[in-house]
Amino acid sequence: MNNLPEVPGLEAARVLVVDDNRVNRHLLQALLERGGVTRIEMAEDGNDALARLDTFRPDLILLDLMMPNLDGFEMCRRLRAIPAWKDLPVLVQSSLNRAEDRAKAFAAGATDYVTKPINAVELLARVRIHLQNRALLHDLQRFRERTESELSLARKMQERLMPSPERLAEVEAAAAVDIAAHFAPSSELGGDFWDLRHDDAEPDQGQGQGRIMLYMVDFSGHGVGAALNTFRLHAICQQMDMSGLTPAEFLSTVNRRLCALLPNGQFATMLAGVVEPAENRFVYASAGSTRPMVWAPGDAEPRLGDSAGLPLGLLAAAEYEERSLPLPPGGRLFLYSDGAIEIPVGDDVLDEPGLAALVAERIDETDGRRFLDGLLERLRAVGPIDDDLTALLLTRKG
Known part of the structure; x- marks a missing residue:
């Protein structure tokens, strides 16, 4: 017994010994103490053990099977029914050595099984393994929680990159528009975001004041890396005066600055576009984005714009073409990230014409929020959405 191996670093571990035989309990206690485990409590049957769980909070149970009142099999079953203790290691030590007895113990929830008479070195080796695994599990749980x-x-910070409800309400009131938006990353963090600015320097003859400048971004990849890039780009955009630039000039400037920051292979x-109420149009430039959609009251289907253009971050000298779409009073502008068009459909994906067909199904829905919610429900019915999904519906009040 004097040569028993120490159980390193486990002095703080709590072991509950459950055995109806007093001599066996004290023999196991002495064995554990010589192995380095000192926080030990003893119970004489299953009921006694269950009653001690919440006060002693063991890290491992040494359990005999054949006991009066509540035997080890039933105690194990009841223990596993308690969520807080479903992962607690239970090391059975019993004189029952038939294969069916072992199988019954494991079916009841035992973690390990040793037979009597106890081999001290083997028992302590198993105690060490299970307590170390328990400590590792706790560390992993704490790491996961952190x-x-x-x-x-980080997700809350990323959501703050996009306009708040209060800011949207201000723009809606000042510019005579309704705006409904949706943002859902595919994991905890995503690579999408959008923003807008209202320029009230150009009144619009009673149809709302000034232009609305907006942009939507979709970074390659998902998760933390893509999210970090959204913060980089948001900082660039916030430092710029978009009102003094055309959409094409804005994209060119953003691209040059982003090329200096992005690691190779990321893009x-x-x-980026401007709603011009006085001209009844949406003027925009695209860096490889999805195709914007517009429609007017009475239209049976949306009109798809062109979105050709080199993505940001690939070539600092890239230039971008300016395009426009009609957007009269009562007209609607729909922007979306590629999560809405890369939904699997058989051996292919939904694509933009497919999305336009789904939009056409709901084109008469006048409430922007209900339109978006219904479209998203329809998209989920098509197939799984595996990418970040951002969508924006802007309606000019007629």
Whole structure:
């Protein structure tokens, strides 16, 4: 007994010994103490053991099977029915050595099984393994909780990149528009975001004041890396005076600055545009974005714009073409990230014409929020959405 191996770093571990035989309990206690485990409590049957769980909070149970009142099999079953203890290691030590007895113990929830008479070296080796695994599991759980907390904070920060409800309400009131938006990353963090600005320097003859400048971004990849890039690009855009630039000039400037920051192989698609009420149009430039859609009251289907253009971050000298789509009073503008068109459909994907067909199904829905919610429900019925999904519907009040 004097040569028993120490159980390193486990002095703080709690072991509950459950055996109806007093001599066996004290022999196991002495064995554990000589192995380095000192926080030990003893119970004389299954009921006694279950009653001690919440006060002693063991890290491992040494359990005999044949006991009066509540035997080890039933105690194990009841233990596993308690969510807080479903992963607690239970090391059975029993004189029952038939294969069916072992199978019954494992079916009841035992973690490991040793037979009496106890081999001290073997028992301590198994105790060490299970306690170390228990400690590792706790460390992993704490790491997961910390990571989830940090990711939750990062997601809230990312959501703040987009216009708040209060800011949207201000723009809607000032520019005579309704705006409905949706943002859902495919994981905890995503590579999409959008923003807008209202320029009230150009009144619009009673149909709302000034232009609305907006952009939508979709970075390659998902998760933390893509999210970090959204913060990079958001900082660039916030430092710029978009009102003094055309959409094409804005994209060119953003691209040059982003090329200096992005690691090789990373890029973003982006659409930047201006709603011009006085001209009844939407003027935009695209860096490989999805195709914008517009429609007017009475239209049976949306009109798809062109979106050709080199993605941001690939070539600093890239130039972008300016295009326009009609947007009269009562007209609608629909922007979306590629999560809406890369939904699997058989051996292919939904694509933009497919999305336009789904939009046409709901084209008479006048409430913007209901339109988006219904479209998203329809998209989920088509197939799984595996990418970040951002969508924006702007309606000019007629």
